[in-house]
Amino acid sequence: MIRESAPSTTLQAIRPLVRIENVRKSFGKHEVLKDITLNVNPGEVTCLLGPSGSGKSTLLRCINHLESIDGGRIYVDDDLIGYRQQGEKIYEMHPKEIARQRRNIGMVFQKFNLFPHKTAIENITEAPTGVKGLAKGNASKRAMELLDRVGLADWASHYPAQLSGGQQQRVAIARALAMDPKLMLFDEPTSALDPELVGDVLDVMRSLASQGMTMIVVTHEIGFARGAGDQVVFMDGGVVVEQGDPAQVISAPRHERTKAFIESVLK
């Protein structure tokens, strides 16, 4: 896949958009993320693979601070997420500040989480008008463009309950895009879909990637990871086991655990 991002061989290295440094996270005694370090370059697609319970969702949720972290740092566009650092001291951030940071980070959930009491277009315009203060007319115009982009221009006034899973997920992607995020997080966006609906959602994600959106995608769709991914990260038991070029990690994994997992998914 051809990308415009600068080749990584140049001396002046491009600055990663997302920097995850030694992140640790526990739920009670259970350490779910153990010293995770990971960079994501602007315009690149990172696919997170790993068995259930390996901490993929938790890592994603830490990136937009839906979960607090117990150690390490996460930066998005050089903005420390969830905390304010002054010298050596780290301060909790005010919810309003966290909300402001989240505007730059779109998230798409496995179960769509559309607002059921709002139509497709209202789902999309709610945050731009209510949070960013965009005028209603402009927000609606933009929402229609986004709906058109995900192939749902005719479904603007439908409620989520009247849409198929694949359509709901595409509305959810449009809803996240409406905030003009710098980064998009996808948590198993196709896992809740009937097999014949998966393709439409992946197509939307591919086109988004080709337009240069920075994306972190938790997925079991090996084909998508191989085709659209710029890097693949394999997690297991809260650690990054292996990461690198999609072709290499998927076709010639170095670690036994990666190999076993890829085989089990492809079977």
Add this chain to the structure above:
Amino acid sequence: MTSPISTGTAPTVSLAAEVKAIPLRRPWRWISAAVLLAVVALFVESLLTNKNIEYPAIGRYLFDTHILAGVWLTLVLTVLSMVVSTLLAILIAAMRLSTNPVLSTLSWLYVWLFRGTPLLVQIVLWGYLGLLYSRLSVGIPLTDVVFWSVDTNSLITAFVAGFLALTLNEAAYSSEIVRAGMLSVDEGQREAAYSLGMSPLYTFSRILLPQAMRVIIPPMGNELISMLKNTSLLSVIAVLELYTQASLISSQNLKQVELLAVVSIWYLFMTSVLSVPQYYLERRFGRGASRTLPPTPLQRLRAMLADRTRPTETLQVKP
């Protein structure tokens, strides 16, 4: 693209090709209905032939000016207390659900106190507030500086005391209804709202509360009706609502039964009227919850009438 899914104008199933089944015989329905009718008839007969009830008096007092004034005050108190207590209930529920331990403890204490003591006791306490504090004033505590001071009994009139008692008590109950409604909303909704950069307050008011309303409204309909009837308790502090007005009249003319009948007729009428808005609110907040909305009373009536001519028992309603 055309919609294969119902979009609001759900097609009603054609009944032309229906199965013409002979209905199942249900003899016990008829027998029980006959027995019930006989019992009701006997009871009505005993009332109608009762020499102790003066029926013309009921008709005379139904639209008596004092009774009408009482009806009006009852309605005013009910609506006012219900509106204010609902707003208060939302605040208390939000406090209870907040991560702030001070707010959630305060809210828990409030509910514990106002739900744990009888409404009648609270009404009397508010009515006799003047005995507890003879003057109410605003100033700086522990100094002599007073900005504003008033005689308690002139500020807390019987009406104000009654309003406060009903509102504060109701808020405790309603806040638990609101809280249950909030808990019924999927956790993913909050996460989706947060991930779009919405603040906790915005998320609460624009995303979670409107969805909770679907669960909140039916029990709130109940609360409204008990509120209406609870206003009669205010007779103990001489608020001139319907029941007080009726007792004042009957203490003069000793027609207790007739005036109780007048009062009951009015309460029945008001509860019937007050149950109507519920249907419309349920529709308003039921949007998107299912593919079709619950019917309004009018639609229900029409469907029932139409149904009588049909062989099946299904109630079909166009949204």
